[in-house]
Amino acid sequence: MPWQNNGNGNGDKKNPWGSGGPKRGGGSNGGGGEPPHIDDIIKKGQEQLQQFLPGGGKGIALIVLVAIIGWIGSGVYRVEPNEQGVVLRFGERTELTTPGLHWHMPYPVETVEVRGVTDEKTISIGSRQTVSRRSGRVSVASLDESLMLTQDENIVDVRFNVVWRIKDLGDYLFRLQDPDGTIKSVAESVMREHVGKNRITPIITTGRGGLEEQSLIDIQRTLDAYGAGITILRVQIIESEAPAEVKDAFLDVQRAEADQQKSRNVAAKYANEEIPKAEGQAAVLLQGAEAYRAQTVNRAEGEAARFLSVYNEYAKAKDVTRKRIYLETMEEILAGMDKIILDSNAGSGVVPYLPLNELGKKKSAGN
Incomplete structure (x- = not known):
């Protein structure tokens, strides 16, 4: 459809293409000329395009083919050894x-x-973590997360880290709306449960x-139940101590308990030294008594025999045996x-005794 001139025909008003153009049938460039048809514009554009693309319609087909090849090639991608990829078809x-x-399949059919x-x-x-202009990153306590109740109804300040990595990228992306928030909530809940089952002293000492081991097992079990596609590598307790308000008093209690344990250890050491010694002495006495008993019994049995x-x-021979x-x-x-030896029958002129002891002494002296 040709453009129409809405003026009064005197050529004073310009058409949309600038100054008045030539009429379709030829003629001068005077005012009031009729604008060109849209078909003429398209034809002129095709002629200009053919000047840049030798071969005419074949050149246009070549451009379209290259564009299609490029679109198909945009679907090629690489997954590195430390990565996984998930292909999404319309999401x-x-x-x-x-x-x-x-x-x-290239965008918008599929994405990766x-x-x-x-x-x-x-x-x-x-x-x-907070950022400080002077010292860089600074760790600041978050008491609403760290304060926990123990089995003996004490409050302990526990701060810990959970180290994890992705096990299945598909589950990680589509099973959890907020993976980081889920891991944090599960870890805090599990840690509170285990702290509530223990007394404060072992939590802050041995x-x-x-x-850490119990918490890691339960955190992993819970996330597996969610199908989170996450592997928990470590649970690291950074700090576990009494709250700052009662820390000094609690340290005094700890020192007293340490002194008590020291005294118990000294007493146990003394007992370990003295009890074996006493048991050894008792064993010696028992062995001596057993030996004496055996000796006495054997002697008695021998004398009886x-x-x-x-x-x-x-x-058999009473007189002979009696004399023997x-x-x-x-x-x-x-x-x-x-x-x-005294002889009661000796005469008066004879010495009435025989000093055998003196004879024995002389004999021994002579030898």
Whole structure:
């Protein structure tokens, strides 16, 4: 449809293309000329395009072909060894891709989300990072997260980090609306549960390792139940202590308990030294008593056997046995004594005794 001149035909008003153009049938460039048809404009543009593209319609087809090839090639993507990729078709997850070179249908049909899955990430519970102009990043306590109630109804300030990484990128992106917030909430809840099952002393002294292990297991179990696609690597307790308001008093209690434990250790050491010693002495006494008992019993049994043998001989020849027993007894009695023999029948001119002891001394001196 040609443009119409809405003026009065005297050529004073310009048409939309500038000054008045030539009429379709030719003629001068005078005012009031009719503007060109849109078909003429398109035809003129095609003629100009053909000047730049030799071959006419084939050149246009070549441009279209190159554009199609480029569009198809835009679907090529690479997944690095530390990454996973998720292909989305109109926003819906369709495929989980592993490291390597892959292709997906170009945008807007499909898109791909590639994330690192071996990178370790850390979430802090009980503290938050703030930026200071003088000292850079500073950790500031978040008491609404760190203050927890123990089994013995004490309040403890626990600050810890949870180190994690992505296990399944598809689950990580589509199962949780806020993965970081979910991990933080689950970790805080689990830690509060385990702190509530323990007394304050092991929590701030020797029980940290066990608390970290138990918390890691339960956090992982909860996230697996959510299908979060996350692996918990470590739970690290940064600080566990009494609140600042009662910290000094609690330290005094700790020192008293330490002194008590020290005294118990000293007493246990003394007991460990003295009890074995006493047990050894008792064993020696028991062994001595057993030896004495065996010796006495054996002696008694021997004397009884000897008495029985003597009695048997005595029963066979009473006079002979009686005299032999008498002589043996006198021999035992007089063996270590000085002996003098007196003869009551000796005459008056003879010395009435025989000094055997003096004779024995002279004999020994002569030798």
